[in-house]
């Protein structure tokens with residue numbers, strides 16, 4: 001059988017990644033994360049694009065080497081065109097253009113959000129048949145997005161609910177920041193929550209109609225609760241860190257699952273997936289497992305390597321677009337903001 005080999009490039013935020021897939025089967029996925037931002041408590045766009053410039057060539061050559069192929073075997077190069085940080089996107093986009101014109105192969109532009117969803121279609125081997133079947137609902141939760149997406153086919157996705165303010169990852173990160181837990185705080189909250197009581201503190205939950213989310217009220221409620229308690233006890237955070245993290249995480253997961261459950265019930269869809277950075281969270285994963293048992297959901301939890309930004313998801317999206325003959329031209333410009 002003829003192999004279609006796609007090189008994927010991801011550079012939308014602070015991870016430089018390249019991956020190779022062959023007929024949907026992953027051959028390599030190399031990610032260079034940028035530690036430089038930790039000292040600033042968030043991603044510094046100018047530093048991110050400079051790091052991408054340094055990383056892109058070695059990351060791509062490593063991905064091709066690990067895939068065990070020669071670059072002449074690559075059929076197309078897929079790259080993240082947006083949304084993301086403009087300076088970061090420009091590095092991946094420019095690299096893809098150079099690569100495509102040097103090898104005289106087509107370029108495929110990829111929407112980063114669509115790629116997170118299609119990460120569920122990356123095959124580990126030829127006989128891996130664990131992919132979701134259409135239609136399914138995907139909860140996309142990251143530092144920049146909280147969306148419920150109805151996925152009807154590889155290229156037909158409808159956002160049926162989304163946050164009207166902060167994303168779930170932002171809620172984790174901002175609350176972690178006020179507790180002095182560093183950046184990004186999500187994984188730290190997850191770790192500390194393991195030894196905490198999730199019912200110890202109660203926070204306001206939003207009352208938003210439909211399937212939309214809101215996390216800014218929770219952030220404020222968390223902040224005020226800390227402020228009030230710190231007045232009486234300056235060591236309040238230190239003494240209650242585990243319970244604070246567990247209660248915060250419990251509330252975020254409840255907010256996420258309440259709306260997802262409602263959407264699944266209303267649309268009568270029992271196939272559910274989760275994607276994006278926050279899908280690495282242990283309580284999110286446990287909630288999906290619980291819902292699977294209780295409501296008979298068929299669930300799809302991504303491998304940890306595919307929860308954060310990675311080029312394998314870009315390559316798989318590029319693969320399906322390639323099969324449909326959806327290429328882009330050399331004058332394609334990246335876009336910082338774009339809907340699904």
Ligand code: KG4
Nearest residue numbers: 142143144169184186190277278280281308
């Ligand atoms: O998808 P992603 O890598 O990129 C952005 O959208 O920026 O998501 C990053 C987000 C951050 O907010 C991070 O704190 C969160 O995902 N995150 C987690 C966990 N791992 C990453 N949040 C909670 N628990 C985790 N284990």
